[in-house]
Amino acid sequence: MSNPRPAVIGADVPRVEGIDKVTGHVTFVDNIEPPGMLHGMIRRSQVPHGRIRRIDTSRARQLSGVYAVLTGEDLLRMDIDPYIGPAFKDQAPLAIGKVRYAGDPVAAVAAVDRDTAEEALDLIDVEVEELPAVFDVQDALRPDAPLVCERLVPAGTFADLIELLGGGDVPATSNACFQYKLRRGDVAEGLRRSDRVFEHTFSNPPTQHSDLEYHCSIAQWEASNRLQVWTATQSPSYVRIMLANMFRLPESRVRVRVPYLGGGFGSKLYMKLEPLAALLALVAGRPVKIRLTRNEEFFTITKHGLVAKLTTGVTRDGRLLARDCQIMWDTGAYADIGPRVTHKSGYTSAGPYQIPNVRIDSFSVYTNKPPAGAFRGFGIMQVCWAYESQMDIIAREMGWDPVEFRLKNVLREGDVQATGTVVHSLGLDQCVRAVADAVAWDYREASAPHPTGDGARHLVRGKGVACSMKAVITPSVSAATVLVHSDGSASVLSSSVEMGQGSDTALCQIVAEELGARLQDVAIVHPDTDVTPYDLITAGSRTTFHMGNAVRMAAIDARSQLWPTAAELLDAAPDDLTAQDGRVWARTASDRSLTHGQIMMARFGGRAGTIEGHGLFETHHGSTDLDTGQSDRVTAHWMCGATAAEVEVDTDTGQVRIVNLATAVDVGNAINPFACRQQIGGASVQGTGPALLEEMLFEAGQLTNPSFVDYKIPSFLDLPDRLQPLTVEDPHPDGPYGAKGIGEAGIFAIAPAIANAVADAVGARIPSLPITPEKVLRAIAPP
Amino acid sequence: MRPFDLLQPATVDEAVALLAQHGEDARLLGGGAMLTILLRQRLVAPRYLINVADIPGLNAISSDHNTLRLGAASTLRAIERSDTIRARCPVLAEALRSVGNIRVRNVATIGGHLAHADVHLDLPPVLCALGASVVVLGRHGDRHFSLDELFVGYYETCLAPTEMIAAVDVPTPPPGLQGVYLKYCSLSPNDWPTVGVAAFLRADGERIAEARIVVGSVSPRPLRLTEAEDLLRGERLNSGAVAEVARRYGRAADPLPDIRGSEDYKRRVTEVYVRRAVEAAATRAGLA
Numbered sequence A: 001m002s003n004p005r006p007a008v009i010g011a012d013v014p015r016v017e018g019i020d021k022v023t024g025h026v027t028f029v030d031n032i033e034p035p036g037m038l039h040g041m042i043r044r045s046q047v048p049h050g051r052i053r054r055i056d057t058s059r060a061r062q063l064s065g066v067y068a069v070l071t072g073e074d075l076l077r078m079d080i081d082p083y084i085g086p087a088f089k090d091q092a093p094l095a096i097g098k099v100r101y102a103g104d105p106v107a108a109v110a111a112v113d114r115d116t117a118e119e120a121l122d123l124i125d126v127e128v129e130e131l132p133a134v135f136d137v138q139d140a141l142r143p144d145a146p147l148v149c150e151r152l153v154p155a156g157t158f159a160d161l162i163e164l165l166g167g168g169d170v171p172a173t174s175n176a177c178f179q180y181k182l183r184r185g186d187v188a189e190g191l192r193r194s195d196r197v198f199e200h201t202f203s204n205p206p207t208q209h210s211d212l213e214y215h216c217s218i219a220q221w222e223a224s225n226r227l228q229v230w231t232a233t234q235s236p237s238y239v240r241i242m243l244a245n246m247f248r249l250p251e252s253r254v255r256v257r258v259p260y261l262g263g264g265f266g267s268k269l270y271m272k273l274e275p276l277a278a279l280l281a282l283v284a285g286r287p288v289k290i291r292l293t294r295n296e297e298f299f300t301i302t303k304h305g306l307v308a309k310l311t312t313g314v315t316r317d318g319r320l321l322a323r324d325c326q327i328m329w330d331t332g333a334y335a336d337i338g339p340r341v342t343h344k345s346g347y348t349s350a351g352p353y354q355i356p357n358v359r360i361d362s363f364s365v366y367t368n369k370p371p372a373g374a375f376r377g378f379g380i381m382q383v384c385w386a387y388e389s390q391m392d393i394i395a396r397e398m399g400w401d402p403v404e405f406r407l408k409n410v411l412r413e414g415d416v417q418a419t420g421t422v423v424h425s426l427g428l429d430q431c432v433r434a435v436a437d438a439v440a441w442d443y444r445e446a447s448a449p450h451p452t453g454d455g456a457r458h459l460v461r462g463k464g465v466a467c468s469m470k471a472v473i474t475p476s477v478s479a480a481t482v483l484v485h486s487d488g489s490a491s492v493l494s495s496s497v498e499m500g501q502g503s504d505t506a507l508c509q510i511v512a513e514e515l516g517a518r519l520q521d522v523a524i525v526h527p528d529t530d531v532t533p534y535d536l537i538t539a540g541s542r543t544t545f546h547m548g549n550a551v552r553m554a555a556i557d558a559r560s561q562l563w564p565t566a567a568e569l570l571d572a573a574p575d576d577l578t579a580q581d582g583r584v585w586a587r588t589a590s591d592r593s594l595t596h597g598q599i600m601m602a603r604f605g606g607r608a609g610t611i612e613g614h615g616l617f618e619t620h621h622g623s624t625d626l627d628t629g630q631s632d633r634v635t636a637h638w639m640c641g642a643t644a645a646e647v648e649v650d651t652d653t654g655q656v657r658i659v660n661l662a663t664a665v666d667v668g669n670a671i672n673p674f675a676c677r678q679q680i681g682g683a684s685v686q687g688t689g690p691a692l693l694e695e696m697l698f699e700a701g702q703l704t705n706p707s708f709v710d711y712k713i714p715s716f717l718d719l720p721d722r723l724q725p726l727t728v729e730d731p732h733p734d735g736p737y738g739a740k741g742i743g744e745a746g747i748f749a750i751a752p753a754i755a756n757a758v759a760d761a762v763g764a765r766i767p768s769l770p771i772t773p774e775k776v777l778r779a780i781a782p783p
Numbered sequence B: 001m002r003p004f005d006l007l008q009p010a011t012v013d014e015a016v017a018l019l020a021q022h023g024e025d026a027r028l029l030g031g032g033a034m035l036t037i038l039l040r041q042r043l044v045a046p047r048y049l050i051n052v053a054d055i056p057g058l059n060a061i062s063s064d065h066n067t068l069r070l071g072a073a074s075t076l077r078a079i080e081r082s083d084t085i086r087a088r089c090p091v092l093a094e095a096l097r098s099v100g101n102i103r104v105r106n107v108a109t110i111g112g113h114l115a116h117a118d119v120h121l122d123l124p125p126v127l128c129a130l131g132a133s134v135v136v137l138g139r140h141g142d143r144h145f146s147l148d149e150l151f152v153g154y155y156e157t158c159l160a161p162t163e164m165i166a167a168v169d170v171p172t173p174p175p176g177l178q179g180v181y182l183k184y185c186s187l188s189p190n191d192w193p194t195v196g197v198a199a200f201l202r203a204d205g206e207r208i209a210e211a212r213i214v215v216g217s218v219s220p221r222p223l224r225l226t227e228a229e230d231l232l233r234g235e236r237l238n239s240g241a242v243a244e245v246a247r248r249y250g251r252a253a254d255p256l257p258d259i260r261g262s263e264d265y266k267r268r269v270t271e272v273y274v275r276r277a278v279e280a281a282a283t284r285a286g287l288a
C-alpha cells in the first residue's frame, strides 16, 4: 500500500485549538493568578528627555496595601545586572539617571489591587530636570544634536549581529547606534552609465502592533531561590537566559512558561515586563503580575519610522543598473532590536532585483520617542515602501508597464543577490504574475483617469502592484522533543509560541504525518523552559521551517525507536513499514496492522513506558566581509510575496477605498493551505492600516493619540471589497516537505501597491505614509 | 478608577433630589459608555453616580399628533429600531445606524448623548434641523431649551450641575420635508464623524419651499447658516446656488485640527458634504 499523497501534510485541517479559542476555553497569562498575587503598575515620565533629580516614594510606601515601591536608584543597590536590551545594554526596567522619552518607566509599585497601586503611583513625586530633546531622525544625526544615549554597550547576545560582536563599550559620538553597510559593484560608475537617474525620498511614521492582548507578565520567587515566570512573550528561551543573567542564577533555576498569546506581531519579543515583575516580586515577597493598559502599549514598543533616500539608475531597455540607498531608522529612546532590524532588512533594501551596482548605508538612530523594535516583516515593510514606490515612479515616467518592468528585473533561481548570496527557490516571478492576473492587470500608458462604471464623476479607479523579498534570520537554532505515551498518543515539546499564527496545528500535522498518527492523538506542550527545549524566537516567519524541521526530526527519531518492535510483530523489515491514521503495517502485507498503542504495549510489556524522540535543527551563516556586507550565505532561505491593489479614489475628498486586494506568497509547499491563506489574508488586512490609517502623532515629544479613539486600525468596515490571498509553491529543499515561512511575506508590499494604485487613479504620488485623504486631496487639488 | 457609590433613584424627582443633595460630588449615569471612559482616565472622579438609565418609564418613546417624545433613558438602539421613529423621522433612524457600533448603541442613551455635548456627535445636526428641544428638570422645576440653546461650546451645555435632561421632544416634520444625514469619516468608517451634515428640503412644485442645513463636528456648536439656507428658498434647484451655499458653510466652519484632518481640509470636506447632502435631499424631495 503506497502513499502517493501524504495524509496530513497538505490537508486543510482546522486549527487544533480553534474551538477552544472561540468558546473561551483557553488560558492567557492574564487568566493566571498564583495565590497571594499582587498587581504591579508603572509610573512614567512626562518629560521626553531629562535628568532625574529626585524621586520621593515615601508617601506611596505608607499607603496601606502597598508591598513594594521601586525606582531606578533602587535597582543599582540590588545584586543584579539592571541593564537589558537585546542589541545594546541601554535600557533598565526603570530609568536610571535619565529619562529618554515621555512614557519612560521611572517607578513601579506592587499592591493588593490595581486601584491601590494606581493611588500609590499618584503619591510618588518625580523631579526631572529637562534636557534638550530630539524627535526626528534627521535632526538626531546633526553633529550638534543632544545625545539620547551616552554609551554603547553591545549586549553580545545574538550570533547574527556580526558587526556588534567585536564591539566594545564605547562613549557614543552620535545618535546613530548602528550602521549596516553593503557595497556591490561601483554605484558611482553605474549611475554615470545609466540613461536616467531617479532620486526620491520616502518616509513612514512609527506605528503600533495593536495586538489584542496587552503585555502581561507574572513573576513568583520560590523559597529555594528559584524564579517562576508566566509571560506573554514570543521568546521564552531568550527570556530565561536574560533573567538568569540579570539575577545571576543558573538557567535551570529560571522557569518561563507561555500559554496562548493573543497576538504578538513582534511586540512581545525579547524582554519587556518580565524583569520588572521579577524585581517587584523579589522585594514584595509575593507573586506580582504586571498587565499594561492599551494606553501603555503605545509607550512600550513601536514599529520603526523610517526615512529612505533612493537613487536609482536605469537603462533605456528597462534594466536597473545601479541603486544607492541611504536609510535612517528611528529606533526611539532605546535600541531594543533596532540594530538587527536595520541589519536584516539591509540585505534587501535595494529590492528583490538583479542590480549589478548597489550601495546601502542604513543607520539605526536614537530619538526621544518610545522605543521601536520588531514588527511583522522586521523592516521589510518599510524598505519595500520606499523601493516599490520608486519602481512605480520609474516605470510610469519611462512609459513602461510596472508589471513588465518588475518581471524584467526580479531575482530568479541562480542569480546573485546584492549580498553576494545566490538565490535559490524564490517564486517571486510567479507571485507577481499571480497577483497581476487576480486584478485583471491592464496597463494603460497614459495616466488618464479611470472612471467607475456608475457614472459618479468624482470616483476614479486605479491599479498598482508591488513585490518584495526577505532573508530568514540566520544562524538559528530550534530543538524539539516528541514523547510517545503508553497508549501510542504523542506530545510535542516545543518552545515555539502559538500566538494566533497556527503553529500548533502545523507542528501537530508534521508529527502526525511522520508517526502515522491521527491528528487528534498528537498534542502540543506549550513553552515551559523547564520542559521544552530551546528555540531562538517565535518570529521572522521561522517556526514552520525551523521548528517544523526539529519536530519532524524528533518524530522520525521516535518512530525509529518504535518500529523495530512493530517490524518484529508484523514479521516485516522495518524499512517496509508505513503508517497512517494511527495504524502501522508492512507495505508488502497490508492486511495486518497494529495501532501505536499495541506497539507500545509490546515494547514495554504492559501499559507503561515512554519513547522519546529528539530533534535539533540549526542553520549557519557564511562568513561576511564587514566593509562590503558580501557573504556566500546570509540566509538559510528567502521568502517573497507580491500584492496588487485596485482602489477607488473620491477626488472631492481624497478618500481611498480598496476595491480589490490580491496578495500572493511563495509558501514552498503548503502544509495547511487554508492556514496559509488565513496568514496571507490577515497580513494583507493588517497592512492596510499603516498604508491608509495608522500613525503615532507627536507634539514636542508627547504622543497625542495613544488610544484607539484617535489611532485607527482597520475594522470590518475597512476591509477591501474583495480580498484574495493566493499561494505560489516553489518548494525549498531544506524546508519540511519543501515548506517555507510565510507569516510576514503577505504584509510586505501592501502599502506601496495601494500607493501605486492611487497614483494610477489620480496621478498623485504620496511619498509618506499613511496615505490619508488629506494628502491625496492636496496632491490632486492643492488648496 | 476611584471608588464611588451607585445610587438608584426610582423616579426623576428622586434623581433631581439626589443631584441637589450631592451637588458637585455626583454625576448622572446614562448608558455609561462615555462616562466609564472618563472615569477610567480619571478625568472625572465623582463620589456618587446617579443611575438614570433604569428609572421606570424614562425610556419611553411616545408620540402625539404634534410631537415625538424620547425619554432621556431611551437607548440609541431602541430609537433606531422604533417603528414610530422610522415612520415619522426616518433620517434620525438612518443617522443612528452610523453611530459608534451596535454595542455602543445598545447602551448609550439619548440623554447622555446630548448632555455629553462632544462636537463630534452625529445626532445634534439631525435633531437641530428637526427643531428638537429638551425637557430639563432641576431645582428650578421644568425648563425647555431648543438644542440651539442647549449646546454652548466644546463639551458644554447650558445645564446647571443640578439639572438633568428628562426627555427630547421632536416636532412632527411638516409634510413633504425630506432629508438626509451624510457622515464623512476621513479615516476608518468605524469612527466619529470628521463632518456630519443634515440637510432637509421641502418642495413646492418645482421650487424649494424650505431648506434646513445643519453641520456637526466642525464648530463648537452645530453650524446652521439661515442666510445660506435662504439662498435656496423660492428657487429651483440649481448647482450654482447649491455650490454657493456649500461654500458658505465651508467658510463658516471653525474646526479643530486633529488626526482626521487640518482646519483647511475639514473646511474643504464640509463644503463637499454640504453640497452632496443638499443634492441628496433634493432627490428625495423630488426636486432633482
Ligand SMILES: Cc1cc2nc3c(=O)[nH]c(=O)nc-3n(C[C@H](O)[C@H](O)[C@H](O)COP(=O)(O)OP(=O)(O)OC[C@H]3O[C@@H](n4cnc5c(N)ncnc54)[C@H](O)[C@@H]3O)c2cc1C
Pocket: B027, B028, B029, B030, B031, B032, B033, B034, B035, B036, B052, B072, B076, B098, B099, B100, B101, B104, B107, B108, B109, B110, B111, B112, B113, B114, B115, B116, B120, B121, B122, B123, B163, B164, B165, B166, B191, B192, B193
Ligand atoms: C466606542 C464609542 C464610539 C462612539 N462613537 C460615536 C459616533 O460615531 N457618533 C456619535 O455620535 N457618538 C458616538 N459615541 C457616543 C455615544 O453616542 C453617546 O453619546 C455616549 O455614549 C454617551 O451616552 P451614554 O448614555 O453612554 O452617556 P453616559 O456615558 O452615561 O454619560 C455621558 C455624560 O452625560 C451625563 N448624563 C447622562 N445622562 C444624563 C441626563 N439624562 N441628563 C443630563 N446629563 C446626563 C453624564 O453625567 C456624563 O457627563 C461613541 C461612544 C463610544 C463609547
